[in-house]
Amino acid sequence: MIGLCLGLSGVVWAHLELSEFTLAWNHTIEKIRWEEDYRVSEQGLILGEARVKGNGAGMEIPEGARLENGSWRYHRELPPLQPLKLGRTPQAGDYQLCHAGVCQPMAHWLGPPSAQQPAVELWSCPL
Template structure:
């Protein structure tokens, strides 16, 4: 199960190992999209698409421009948890999608933590 929390509260629990995240870059306002996978090693991004590089972010050498969007494979190891910045400055909330359902994540509750657990209330 993929668990999402803000502060001490669990705000969402998702079943299944695959999910996507998308958001607007806080400076350039370009939309970013990532597909993630959860397995025994942790959470890892496996695919990414962005309309353009953001402030302070360079595209990796394997990025390919297709239909006006850069596509690439992030080369990051799995992590036990991921923290999403929720600054309120992006003009659009983070959105997480899994199994055909999408959820806007709150921007006013501080950083959002993602992790996996059998029971999100125990994580």
């Protein structure tokens, strides 16, 4: 079975038994929520739909996005991400991982963001 691993440089800090999830965060300056839906595959993480509540500094609404229920929804064609690299610092706040309608901050599995460990990677891995 394939699941989601969280860690850095191939070292697993946590693994989650799931096949899809939403990665969510608030823009550090504009405080606008972003969400990206991913499917976990053997090739990596496959980005599905993405949503953003608005635009601002460095966050333009992509061409072809449609406004629906207060969010701009769009799709980007990317190859599978293996790994997906994320910056994670106390100043920026934490990401949330959402699955089956429940969202948890990454701190739930990894502890709070820290200046000593300012990044995390997500990748598909066998459980």
